[in-house]
Amino acid sequence: MTDAMIPADRWDTVAIVGVGLIGGSIGLAMQRRGLVRRVVGIGRREESLRRAERHGAVTEATTCLSEGVADAELVVVCTPVADIVERVRQAARFCRATALITDVGSCKAGIVRALRRMPIGGASFIGSHPIAGGERAGPEHADSDLFVGRVVVVTPTSASDRGQVARLTRFWESLGATVLEMTAPRHDRIVASTSHVVHLVASALAAATAPAELRLAGSGWRDTTRVAAADAGLWQQILSGNRDAVLKSLDRFERVLLRFREALERQDTVGIERLLDAGKKIRDTLGN
Amino acid sequence: MTDAMIPADRWDTVAIVGVGLIGGSIGLAMQRRGLVRRVVGIGRREESLRRAERHGAVTEATTCLSEGVADAELVVVCTPVADIVERVRQAARFCRATALITDVGSCKAGIVRALRRMPIGGASFIGSHPIAGGERAGPEHADSDLFVGRVVVVTPTSASDRGQVARLTRFWESLGATVLEMTAPRHDRIVASTSHVVHLVASALAAATAPAELRLAGSGWRDTTRVAAADAGLWQQILSGNRDAVLKSLDRFERVLLRFREALERQDTVGIERLLDAGKKIRDTLGN
Numbered sequence: 001m002t003d004a005m006i007p008a009d010r011w012d013t014v015a016i017v018g019v020g021l022i023g024g025s026i027g028l029a030m031q032r033r034g035l036v037r038r039v040v041g042i043g044r045r046e047e048s049l050r051r052a053e054r055h056g057a058v059t060e061a062t063t064c065l066s067e068g069v070a071d072a073e074l075v076v077v078c079t080p081v082a083d084i085v086e087r088v089r090q091a092a093r094f095c096r097a098t099a100l101i102t103d104v105g106s107c108k109a110g111i112v113r114a115l116r117r118m119p120i121g122g123a124s125f126i127g128s129h130p131i132a133g134g135e136r137a138g139p140e141h142a143d144s145d146l147f148v149g150r151v152v153v154v155t156p157t158s159a160s161d162r163g164q165v166a167r168l169t170r171f172w173e174s175l176g177a178t179v180l181e182m183t184a185p186r187h188d189r190i191v192a193s194t195s196h197v198v199h200l201v202a203s204a205l206a207a208a209t210a211p212a213e214l215r216l217a218g219s220g221w222r223d224t225t226r227v228a229a230a231d232a233g234l235w236q237q238i239l240s241g242n243r244d245a246v247l248k249s250l251d252r253f254e255r256v257l258l259r260f261r262e263a264l265e266r267q268d269t270v271g272i273e274r275l276l277d278a279g280k281k282i283r284d285t286l287g288n
Numbered sequence: 289m290t291d292a293m294i295p296a297d298r299w300d301t302v303a304i305v306g307v308g309l310i311g312g313s314i315g316l317a318m319q320r321r322g323l324v325r326r327v328v329g330i331g332r333r334e335e336s337l338r339r340a341e342r343h344g345a346v347t348e349a350t351t352c353l354s355e356g357v358a359d360a361e362l363v364v365v366c367t368p369v370a371d372i373v374e375r376v377r378q379a380a381r382f383c384r385a386t387a388l389i390t391d392v393g394s395c396k397a398g399i400v401r402a403l404r405r406m407p408i409g410g411a412s413f414i415g416s417h418p419i420a421g422g423e424r425a426g427p428e429h430a431d432s433d434l435f436v437g438r439v440v441v442v443t444p445t446s447a448s449d450r451g452q453v454a455r456l457t458r459f460w461e462s463l464g465a466t467v468l469e470m471t472a473p474r475h476d477r478i479v480a481s482t483s484h485v486v487h488l489v490a491s492a493l494a495a496a497t498a499p500a501e502l503r504l505a506g507s508g509w510r511d512t513t514r515v516a517a518a519d520a521g522l523w524q525q526i527l528s529g530n531r532d533a534v535l536k537s538l539d540r541f542e543r544v545l546l547r548f549r550e551a552l553e554r555q556d557t558v559g560i561e562r563l564l565d566a567g568k569k570i571r572d573t574l575g576n
Contacts, residue, residue: 131504131505131506132506133506133507133508134507150506151503151504153504180503180504187504190501190504191504193496193497193498193501194497194501194502194504194505194506194509195504195505195506195508195509197493197496198493198508198509198512198513199508200545200548201489201493201512201545202508202512202567203548203563203564203566203567203568203571204541204544204545204548204563204567205485205486205489205541205567206567206568206570206571207544207563207566207567207570208481208485208537208540208541208543208544209481209482209570210481211570211573213478213481213482214482214570214573214574215439215468216419216439216441216468216475216478216479216482216483217419217482217483217574218419218420218421218438218482218483219421220421220483220486220487220490220514220515221482221483221486221574222574222576223511223512223514223515224486224489224490224511224512224513224514224515225486225512225567225570225571226508226511226512226571226576227508227511227512228564228567228568228570228571229568229571229572229576230568232561232564232565232568233561235564236557236560236561236564239552239560239564240552240555240557240560243552243555246552247549247552247553249496250545250548250549250552252496253492253493253496254545255496256492256495256496257488257489257492257538257542260488260491260492260538261535261538264527264528264531264534264535264538265535267528267531269524269528272524272527272528273520273521273524275491275492275495276491276516276520276523276524276527277520278491278495279490279491279492279493279494279495279513279516280491280494280516280517280518280520282494282495282497282499282502282513282516283491283494283513283514283516283517284517285499285502286502286505286509286510288510288514288517
């Protein structure tokens, strides 16, 4: 499971705040690998906590955050991005001073900036973003191998304790991930183009298709618009949370699109093929 | 295999001009269903004809079109779109007067217009477009079930012989497809938005991603840009061949994109969510 040159840390108690696909997969992955004794799931809806328990993603569950994080050495906040700052602050008030708190939000700069000043002598917060997920939400789709071979970005600041950064890195590595460390603003600039604008464009493509036209939609349309099926509320938070970088990345996309339009308008077949070939070259570097 | 209320026609000899994934799949599908005795593959490259033979997609192969189509009752032209008109004209000169000629090109109006005047008393041409394909090209990926459950558009004109239209419809149905009949311009307007602009946008998205950013590209980026890996030369022909409809459909996409941009710029979270939700509603109607 883990390719541990440094042995993976074992934890007594881990708290997962928000037990959906990602939170549930973390709980399941840690248990399957024998890395934890207790996984406490914390959520607002009893019903989804029950599903997480039934699926084995957590060993116990509570709707009370202060109680749920009390014994945790590691707290992972997996809520929608707009709730993360508040949940981390609450967790920090009630968990041990030695605890490590992280999150899994898709935009990081706003969160890291808001949480720069944590209570003196209290728990450490360091941001994380696992580049993993799936089309299906909910703890019942939790997968103990969701992070295997995936990249997790961690975004410490200059004030972060390097021991805690190393501990967070080992945590993600113990689930099979590769960890990349970078600043939160750099992370946000990159995911604006690899994820957020991609999502926005896929959604615009879907919305620009008339329902009556869908009978002629094939696998190309399906693949290209697949992410548009994701939760609109969650993605509004992500796009809004990374607004400046998204707008800059959108500029870049629109410039390429304009070159396509101009080449088509002037019937420049060589230019069109060159543009398609540039896209193909980038796409081919990743494989299917 | 076929849900034939009207029994499927059986053919003695079918000629496939251009034996790639689509042409090869037609040959394989007809043979597996016992619908044909001889499938003659016609191509320019000996090597790909040999691969088609080895894969069982054709029963014989030749680089000589006049010879290859001589005995055919059905000729299916599966070449890149820019070559279709010329290949149909050649086939019509050398095949029987009773033969039915069709193609599988992704844009139809230009082809149908150019072929409106076929030699008096000669073979009939009626355009087809199977909404099927795959990421992998070449006859070695031919699949006898490629058309099962797929839509094939056929685009007769007011001058088309209705008996031949019915024959063409039965042909595609015998391979498991559902046939939709519409005019070529209407087909082209629809596929401009369900396919051609989708392709252009996916390519622009890929091209707008810097190679160094790809380490943070997840399944969303992969799905959304997948079609950008297709052959640039073939797609240049398709985009150029359907230029006017593509530009109009691009207008429509850009108007939606502009609404996203404006909502983001004015931090209109309700507006962003509404736009995302409109995309999700369309996407959800198709399922995964």
